[in-house]
Amino acid sequence: MREFFLLASALALASCQEAPQPDAPPQAPTPPPLATESGSAETTAPTGGARQVTEETDTFVFDYSYPQAAGDQPELAKWLDNQLQERRDALALSAARDKEEARDNGFPFNKYSSNTEWEVVADLPGWLSLSAEISTYTGGAHPNYGFDSMVWDEERNIPLEPIAFFTSPDALDAVLGQELCDQLNEERAKRRGEPVQEGSDDLFDACVAISEPNLLLGSSGGQKFDRIGVKIAPYIAGPWVEGSYEFTFSMTPEMLETVRPEYREIFAVGK
Incomplete structure (x- = not known):
């Protein structure tokens, strides 16, 4: 999909940890997982297949949501959940890094933010057309925002650009x-x-x-x-x-x- 924002992330999944070697290069910090316990900074509001995630820490505010029509399709929900995790992790890493850099240079730091809201454009037999408004703030005078769009092919379980x-x-x-x-x-x-x-x-x-x-x-x-x-x-x-x-x-x-x-x-x- 063509997006206004390009958010990169490195998400490492492992079942165990190896002892670091003496000559191993330094590793980037791993962002904490999404909080899920009651009373945490994250709130998830499931309504049928819909999902809404909100998380706020001392460095960032993250929001991501998609509608029931998308969540009711398991492969599409998985695709959106992967995107959710990637965007959240990228935001957490950049916010932590830039806050530390701002502190070292004596500059104030304002919380970073990312908000993605998917909506249904058209729900046809075999096809689901979606659009998203995406806003981010990573310092500067104001947030930036743009759009994303895609059509989900329900037979092949793949996203297509319009x-x-x-x-x-x-x-x-x-x-x-x-x-x-x-x-x-x-x-x-x-x-x-x-x-x-x-x-x-x-x-x-x-x-x-x-x-x-x-x-x-x-x-x-x-x-x-x-x-x-x-x-x-x-x-x-x-x-x-x-x-x-x-x-x-x-x-x-x-x-x-x-x-x-x-x-x-x-x-x-x-x-």
């Missing part, structure tokens, strides 16, 4: 790009109080290619994908103060022609 359903980003951009640009410029003008200058050298006045934002596959009737959502995070189409941009487009015959043949039967022209 753009993977089309022959290529360029093919979809050729039929949708100008309409996206027109609607984006119309919304930019409302927020800025002036129209976008044609031919401007400002990157925040440029059109946004389909490959840049997050795409979402939606459905008006719950049987076929007949809508395409576009979520554009800050700094892609405008400065931070303008916020994100979101648009929804009904599938047209021209868009349908760009769908890969093997997926054509699960798409339809929007009404």
